[in-house]
Amino acid sequence: MFKTLSAAALIAASATLAHAEEWTAYTYSSVSTTAAVKGMQRIVNRAATEADLTIDLHLGKTLQIASADITQAVGDGVVDMAADFFFSGSVPLARVLNLPMLIENDAQWAKAYAAMEPTLVEAFAGQGVVLLGSYRYPEQTIFTTFEVTSLADLDGHKIRVTSPEQGKFVETFGGAPITLSGSEVPTSLERGVIEGVLTASAGGAKNWHEFLPYNYRFAVNYGNSMIIANADSFAALSEDAQAALRGIVAEEGPKTTEEFLEDEGVQKASQAEAGMTLVDSAEGDVAMATEKLAPFWEAWAEENGPEYVEALATVRAAIGK
Template sequence: MKNIKHTLVSSLFLMGAAASGSVQAADWTGYTYSAVSTTAAVKGMERITDRVEAETDNLTITLHLGKTLQIASSDITQAVGDGFIDFAADLFFSGNVPIARILNLPLLIQNDEQWDKAYAAMTPYLEEGFAEQGVTFLGAYRYPQQVIFTSFEMDSLDDLENHKIRVTSPEQGAFVEAFGGSPITLSGSEVPTALERGVIDGVLTASAGGAKNWHEFLDYNYRLPVNYAYSAVIANTDAYESLNEADRETLATIVNEETSKITEAFLVDEQAQKESQADAGMTIIEPKPEDLAKAQEALASFWQEWAREAGPEHEQALQDVLKALGK
């Protein structure tokens, strides 16, 4: 009789909780592509998880660094959509959300102000693209501009001709080819040996990115803003929608604030690393205005061709971005 009474009380409690709309505590699994805990990106993700625990009613996130779970970098968005993980930062999402690559197109975006305008125009497309994967797009942070570092003397675009440049995307490859160079794809771990042996003559990266580790092999930095890389911060849609409204709003606010701080931290580090590399003997060359104009003119047809091949939605998104940029 005692057990029956206890069961009845428990059932009535659960029914009352459901009727009042209360939500059970959620313990999410979080993941980031980066395996280095000292980067601005990981520190920012850690701040997000700390703030979520302190500021939400029913949510905690346990963050795992890159390579600590059996998830390939290119599969993070899919893992979130499948519910294997609930929350992530994904730098390699373009295979799952191809329309997002518009923001990576070479010479389309040339400064921070232009980035903000282009990103605002692309946000609805990003939200829709991730939603198709069962994923909620919460925000993004970006890395500094990808610029040109070389072992050979370079002070104009014409100097790229007949040189082999390591790239990290087809879009960067299109830029190198437009000026007579040969794009080479290598993993980051292969770059130092490739530079030392002359397999490649330069790289596209940031001062606060690959140049941090490879600067001893790179004598020149031509700071033409080729393109940007950015990371999406995402959540499994079912998990996100199961949160109460207050926690959803709090999570969105936290992500918005902390992704802005991550971007700013990268920009601060970019300036510090550029100065440090110059002090160590690297020659830093700012691009001539005519080179910027020449590069944009050369790549404009590539933007249109890329979007046309990708389909009507991509063409419309590109036009929205170009309109936002006044181009």
């Protein structure tokens, strides 16, 4: 159960539930300059004028909500709305989109997400939330404190991951996956607790680049955030307000994705200029990694049950893989 909300936040949450036109929102990101926060802020600003809905947005760590508990907090009515990157614990079925080496490019992502969206809507509804939309980070690549010129160089090294699926990728090539919160990454890199991270140039590397002199440009998988609302709070809105909010998120989610993709190029150039060594994926690494990880996709689905088998089949059919 979720137990870490402060008394003040509980009072605010109770007031929010009583007045559907005044919402509290939360985002996992604590940096106001990221595309993730800017996108949520645009949603908040537009909601005030287009949906007659006042939303008070709180950045990551400003409420006592653990990253892994965001979807639960929305479902429980602690907050009315959120952007959640760490939804996989609450809605593990959605992790099918994050399986390593399954989705290889932007076009495949678009097809896979469109095919899975009805299933995701239903899965999030089971948690008491309405899935309004999403945005996606650029490909997750490999940033390290040691030189990497092929996947074989991961052998024996400790790499921070954000999901069990990323962990499987690291293990496949002899590394040791470690799960840490974003706030723990800098000190863990300094102390040698971890020797690398899987992230995007416009994601974690934007804040941690000074600790990571090497970037192996190998796309392991994609990460995305879900924009969700409490089902009761959403139902309390007028039909016009509901439609307006859905429309706003439908526009701002993809716009946030585009901003991340643009920033990826900017950050790559900036990081290289600051001295980071960027190495392109070695010839044969993609094909080899795909062959090694394909059995894991099947095992992952079968171990989790028929819904997961169906979800994997849906994605593979959508991308022709």
